[in-house]
Amino acid sequence: MLIGRTVGHARFGDGVIVRIEGRQMTVRFEIGERRFVYPDALSGYLTVREPDADSEVSCLLSASRRAREALESQRRLERKYLSDRGIVISGYRQRQEDDEDGFDPDL
Numbered sequence: 001m002l003i004g005r006t007v008g009h010a011r012f013g014d015g016v017i018v019r020i021e022g023r024q025m026t027v028r029f030e031i032g033e034r035r036f037v038y039p040d041a042l043s044g045y046l047t048v049r050e051p052d053a054d055s056e057v058s059c060l061l062s063a064s065r066r067a068r069e070a071l072e073s074q075r076r077l078e079r080k081y082l083s084d085r086g087i088v089i090s091g092y093r094q095r096q097e098d099d100e101d102g103f104d105p106d107l
Contacts (some may be wrong), residue, residue, distance in 0.1 A: 002056065006049040007042075010032075014049065039064050 002017050007027055009015060015029035025038035027046065034043060039060040048057055 002053065005053055007022070007046040008049055009046055 015027040019026040
C-alpha cells in the first residue's frame with residue numbers, strides 16, 4: 001500500500017501520498033496537494049523515498065505498461081477492422097473503391 005509513503009518531486013520536494021482513486025494519486029507537499037496520474041507518475045515525476053516499496057512500485061508500473069500495451073493492441077485491431085471495411089476513422093474515410101480504380105486524390 002503506497003498511501004502514507006514519502007515521495008520526492010524535482011520541483012515540489014518531498015511529499016506524502018494521501019489518496020489513490022482510480023488513475024489519480026494525490027500527494028501532499030508543503031505547498032499543498034497535487035494530483036498525478038497513477039501509477040505512471042512513479043516512473044518519472046515522483047520517486048518513492050522508501051526502498052522497501054521498490055518492488056511494489058515495479059509491479060504497479062509493469063502491470064500498467066502491460067495494460068496500456070493490451071489496449072493499444074486492441075485499438076490497432078479495431079482500426080484495421082474498420083479500415084478494411086471502409087468505415088470512417090477519425091474523420092477520414094478509407095476509399096477502397098478509389099484505390100481499386102487507381103485514383104490518386106493527391107494528383
